[in-house]
Amino acid sequence: MIFNSLSYILFLITTVIIYYLIPERFRWMVLIVTSIAYYLSFIPVFFAVIAFLAVANYFLAFWLQKSVEQRTKRSVFIAIISINLLILILFKYFH
Numbered sequence: 725m726i727f728n729s730l731s732y733i734l735f736l737i738t739t740v741i742i743y744y745l746i747p748e749r750f751r752w753m754v755l756i757v758t759s760i761a762y763y764l765s766f767i768p769v770f771f772a773v774i775a776f777l778a779v780a781n782y783f784l785a786f787w788l789q790k791s792v793e794q795r796t797k798r799s800v801f802i803a804i805i806s807i808n809l810l811i812l813i814l815f816k817y818f819h
Contacts, residue, residue, distance in 0.1 A: 725765040735762070773811065780807055 725732045739758045743751055763770050781804060788800040 725762065773815070777808065777811060 725735060735758075739754065742758075743754050746754060760771065760774060763774055784800055784804045784807075788797055788804070791797045791800060
């Protein structure tokens with residue numbers, strides 16, 4: 725689904741309508757579901773990558789929040805950035 729295609733425009737309009745029709749506390753779910761749906765429209769195998777990154781970032785961010793020592797926080801933060809950059813580099817330059 726390319727940004728200048730008719731299917732993307734319809735997808736975007738539908739997403740915006742649903743986003744504003746549902747209660748405010750559930751809007752984040754619409755954004756997550758539509759983001760995943762958009763990436764799945766290219767190659768469905770990417771769902772595994774998205775799921776891995778979401779889970780890894782969630783737990784690493786939780787660990788970062790619970791860390792007390794500054795050195796541990798820095799290490800976890802570097803790990804988060806490194807994992808995300810590694811995946812980005814792998815898919816951008818070696819795919």
